[in-house]
Amino acid sequence: MTALAAGKKIDPLLADLDRDGLAGDPDWLAKLRRRAAASFDAHGLPTPKQEAWKYTDLSAIRSRGYRWGGIDAGERARDGGDSIEHTPFVGLDPISIVFVDGVFAERLSDLGVAPRGVRIVSIADALSRGESWVREGLSALAHFEDRSLVALNTAYLRDGAAIYLPERAVVERPIHVRFLSSREAAHHPRMLFCAMKDAEATLIEDYAPGADRPAYYNNAVSELSLGANARLRHIRIENEASAAHHTATVQVLQRAHSRYQGFNISVGASLARIDTNVALNEAGSEAELWGVYSAFGNRHVDNHTFVDHTEPSCTSRETYKGILGERGRAVFNGRVLVRPDAQKTNAVQRNQNLLLSTDARVDTKPELEIYADDVKCAHGATVGQLDPAALFYLRSRGLGVAEARAVLSRAFVSDVLDRIGQETIAKSLALALMPAVEANGKEQA
Amino acid sequence: METPREPVAVDAALNEIVEQEYRFGFVSDIEADSAPPGLSEEIVRFISAKKEEPEWLLEWRLAAYRRWIRMVEPKWAHVHYPPIDFQEISYYSAPKSKEDAPKSLDEVDPELLETFEKLGIPLSERAALAGVAVDAVFDSVSVATTFKDKLSDLGIVFCSFSEAVRNHPDLVRKYLGTVVPPGDNFYSTLNSAVFSDGSFAYIPEGVQCPMELSTYFRINAAKTGQFERTLLVADKGARVSYLEGCTAPMRDENQLHAAVVELIALEDADIKYSTVQNWYPGDKEGKGGIYNFVTKRGACRGARSKISWTQVETGSAITWKYPGCLLIGDESVGEFYSVAMTNNKQQADTGTKMIHIGKNTRSTILSKGISAGEGQNAYRGLVRIQKGAEGARNYSQCDSLLLGDRCGAHTFPYLEVRNESSTVEHEASTSKIGEDQLFYCQSRGLSMEDAVSMIVNGFCKEVLRELPMEFAVEAQKLLGVSLEGAVG
């Protein structure tokens, strides 16, 4: 990392770049990573002084002193999955590509037989074969100049999932990209998804701990581009270890008449911050953003969404729901921007929160910023609690208080979970949403 | 539906409404006693000395000044303007009178009386609006207060701020800066250092003020800032409705208006504060106009107290204000009703802050934004439910209406909830003026202009009806509409 070393300071989070050495990288990648590293070094981790980070403080990540968890140069052959248990969603039968501590784990993956022309590979593999779509796609959407977490991820860019769907490719089986973490370290998972015209897929992107549930830091970046009339159902699950830290940037670009349906579930890490940015860049495209989050214990979850309407006749619909209990804390910031040319925009955004305890806390900020006149835009946010009448009703039928609350809380988010269209996932998420409740001798709903 | 003809017609109708001359743009030729431009400790001492203030108030001002010089101008609002040179502004301008302050209306400069007459605010009590007591503030000083004696029979104090400092120093000292502390924000701190005059009202325990209290603010002098300070205290069980109006001459340069308003409502007190803000907005190209950077805040200190803000903001080049309520007393109530209209190159970033501290506190926010021309209109509101605010409730509704394709409408609500037994609801919508509605009105014989005004007026109705009658009429005129409700 000589270029950087020449600079005055080196952020400790970049200290391990030397271990990886940029030697093995193609020229363009080495340059990209150097620029990203320099950018991160200049800005550092975001702080609550920045408006977008007003309610979320990342200083815990710094104070943990995480070291980079990737493998050193020359150590490339190791399959990190040796000691890891991997339990896929029951009955899902996906094409799966699994990473352990940021490195492709072939043993745990099932790449199956994908339709002709479809590529589902590790970024490292694709790079070593010089696949041009990977080179063109990486960093094309997730710019790092003004986003230091993207810069940090890009500085360590080495492996991750790369998926390419050629024109008219329809992948029937869901594609399951799983990032498992087993070591107390920082990882920077990357995902690249490109669907060309008329292509269609369901993508599950999921983050979970290895067996021993350590503390670790995942700083993920996903870039998804949808060609004209392409369709993607994207289910993103943050179910990290409860001691873990998770930050993520999801960048979506949509071409004409494409349809993006995003589900964003966050239930795990002690601190999770997920930025979802959708650019409706050509006329007639449609985005649906669904989110479910919960925070119990001392968990802090922050969802920032940004829907950018640049072109006419696009539609966006967004609903995020949260359940907060114990000392849990949630932040929601949803921004809808309608630029001057984006006439006939139809945008709706909702954020609803359920507060279950005195110490729980919610800060929500839906934003509409509109520069076109022929539009229909609305947003709404609510913070409330369970209906006492419903609670009493369940109790009068024999459910304990905690159980009744759990049942009603899950019901509160069930409309979103049901839409995922994958029953097995919805079920396991419903369980992960809240701490286990003594069932009071009854079956849980 | 494609509408090849309509947009042009709508624009023409809007232009007609938008291009109404600013009616209050005249300059009065009144000899003034002004401070030289620039701000320093000397100027602060000069202002304080001019007003023959007690030592404590001078110290209070100086403390604010010393804080202010270390502060930086806030940049977070959704407005854009060139940097303000605070040394270019004159911080004091008062009409020269032969003697000291006029003892009665007869001694007020006739030119001044005529100015207010022209503004529709006759100051002679015989001609005055029935049921409205007026404090008229011209540049930096209050020139007249009507119905003072009648009110004092009930123990109500209503006078200029300077007079209150002289005659009711204990009341002023007890409450000044307790709601908007010196150092609260850049502009309020500046105001604390250099505020010149304003209105003061105290309604004693159990008294219902029998008439509307009103302050009319007029900026006249060029290159002068206006920094008035209003303090309103409603003691236990008291009730008052207060109105505020403002105009300024048309001038090419921007003028700064940085006021502070503090309201205090004790147990069971009820304050209704209405503003029709019509400062000069600048011309069509955005030249000139008032920068209206105002801090208004009310504290519901006592249980069951209520503070209600109603504002109609049609003037100013830039408006930056967030009248808020600190809901401290249990079961206290805060309300905010707002219509903000931006035309041409006007910019508004306005909304409210509702801070729920006491139990079972309630707040309602109703905001209507209208954007036309190249106007940029932002609602920014904070609702915070503190941990102890059990059973707190908030409902907010923010609607924006877009007239034309070069304007913008923005909504930035901040909802911070730290109590699980509270309920907070926010709803917002933005849409274009309805083509169906326009055609429906036209097909009944109404001109496009009338149709637009009628729909705009209907859009604002829920807010306008919160205004006292005299102001509602004025507000509707300002919104370019004829009087509705004469029948039915």
Added chain:
Amino acid sequence: MLLKIENLNASVAGEPILNGIDLDVGAGQVHAVMGPNGSGKSTLAHVLSGRPGYEVTEGAVTFEGDDLLALEPEERAREGVFLGFQYPVEIPGVNNNYFLKAALNAIRKHRGEEELDAFDFIKLMKERAALMELDESLLSRAVNEGFSGGEKKRNEIFQMAVLDPKLAILDETDSGLDIDALRVVATGINKLRRDDNAIILITHYQRLLDYVQPDFVHVLSGGRIVKSGDKTLALDLEKQGYAWLETSPEARPVRS
């Protein structure tokens, strides 16, 4: 002739909808225009009332001898053309009384009549509301806001009663009404029928015509009048439906 339509062709968003309509309406006449969905019935109503987005590509319409198509929608209304909307528009915050007073006075001013003061206006409103069996409380509510379907339609006929047009075009005023509401609306229309005004009833069903007897019935298909006759034609249509139109696409326009 009150209204004369000659070879009227009109399109919406570039797509031709009316393809050569000829129709004469004289004072004292009630014309029913019937036809299947998509035949151009509502388009005809909108073109006559000047709705933006409807482009006349050919033909002429005169109203009392003057070119109607040259006029703005409000000018047509002031000349005495009234459109009863199929979907009356809600205008939040604007009350009915105020709305109608503004409309009536705009029309009266145009006619060179004095504007009505509040007292005379309220008197007129009460009288017409009674005529229409309209609940007076609706008058102080916002225009159509929160009205039931039946209330909206009754409000349209009530507005017609207040504005007293020379030509009323009622666009599917009967649709969505239950039989009681239909009877009230029809009774209202009959009460407003005079020798010096005319009504065009646009309807899909015979039902309304049981109560309001038309002098002429026209069948619209493919943007043209394919058959005209007296009220018995409506009865025939009721029996046969509109299917026969599709089997005889060559049906030629017939002058009434």
